[in-house]
Amino acid sequence: MKKKGTVLHTPRELLRYFRGFLTIPAAISLSGLVVAWVVFYAEQVIVKVGWSLPSILVVPQHTASDVLGAISAASMSALVMVYSIVLLVYTLAAGSIGPRLLQRFGEDRVNQVAVGSLGATFLYSLLTMWLIRDNASISLAVGVGMLYSVISVLLLLLFVHTVSTRVTIDQEAARISEALDCQIDAAIEDSTDLHSSNVVPWEGTEHQIQSSGTGYVNSINTRELTKAAQDTNCVVVFDVQPGDFLIPTDILAHVHGDSEEDLNTVVQAAAPLIPARDPNGDIRFSVHLLVEIALRALSPGVNDTFTAIVCVDRLSASLARAWSSNLCAGVYRDDAGAIRVVYPSITANSLFHDSIPPLRRAARGNGLVTNALVRALTRLAQTAPEEDLKAICDELAAISDETRNSDMLESEIDKFCSDIETVIARIKERPRSSSHITKSSVEKE
Known part of the structure; x- marks a missing residue:
């Protein structure tokens, strides 16, 4: 205890x-x-x-x-x-x-x-x-x-x-991508394949735990917190995930169950706040870092197209790894299989929406980066489960719309849009796989 x-x-x-x-x-x-x-x-x-x-x-x-x-x-x-x-x-x-x-x-x-x-x-x-x-x-x-x-x-x-x-930006982007892959592997090892949105709400008493101060949630020590929650027969449901910013009036988590001991201090200690984001324990930090480098490269002051392409390629490799490994971090069980710790799930789909749309908007009118994005999305479609293919197709359609509203030549716009439509058609015609992820339901604890 x-x-x-x-x-x-x-x-x-x-x-x-x-x-x-x-x-x-x-x-x-x-x-x-x-x-x-x-x-x-x-x-x-x-x-x-x-x-x-x-x-x-x-x-x-x-x-x-x-x-x-x-x-x-x-x-x-x-x-x-x-x-x-x-x-x-x-x-x-x-x-x-x-x-x-x-x-x-x-x-x-x-x-x-x-x-x-x-x-x-x-x-x-x-x-x-x-x-x-x-x-x-x-x-x-x-x-x-x-x-x-x-x-x-x-x-x-x-x-x-x-x-x-x-x-050398190419090598630095490779290092960031390798670190992101290691974080993805660690998250997959510790978590389950259950999405937090599928967890059945608990009945009984509950109380809120407020943030201990101001700062970013660096990481959540789910292993030790799972043991503490098991000892008190409680379930800790976080309102935040690693990388989120909190102030003292924000709600950190809810504790469900009758416990003999108040878990407030234990929960706050398991989710320490730091003044600046840190890559350790925060998968999204490395994703945002690659996005930041690409956005800076695409800015008018820098205008480094090939650095942006390197970041797009590296992001697609990491996202493909997350999808092929069924990344779904956010639900943690104790030794008996009971759910003890929950926070908003981090999935390949959520990382996809954090990274690709900003790059698509910044790449408007840049044919090289647009091509790189289309190639990356085509690559991701080969590893993504069927329920996430719609998000990839929607993003391809958005790239087509961005291209039509750009200042590129009309002939270039027609070619890009035609190629994108062909890619979308191929993705939709992809044979259905029986091995894709299915969201399972959980019996009430």
């Missing part, structure tokens, strides 16, 4: 607070102080017990001071250069790709480790020089300092290579 006030955070959610561009580099940097202290005094113990170091490692104290001084100065200069490059990449990415990509750049492990290694090399060399005494042996400490410098140089080369790829 979870006590009142228990914070239902998974280890991955807790790591969210320690994965930024400050905490990980700082931890790695401070480790240099610990290593310097351990290596220095370990060497003194080795010398005191009579063990001798290989002659190749023996270094005079004045030479050791010069080497460590050079390492510390070079590592600090390189650290300043790395931060300058990072800030430059941030500026370029925010202006040409999208400002919400900055969070992804800040969480890049290569950047964090490269910065941390340079900081650790600097602090290691600085503390080692401070520990040098007249009769102290310093050869092993200098050898470790050289090893630190070699590792830092290699990581610096890797950092430059990584930065050069992060500003």
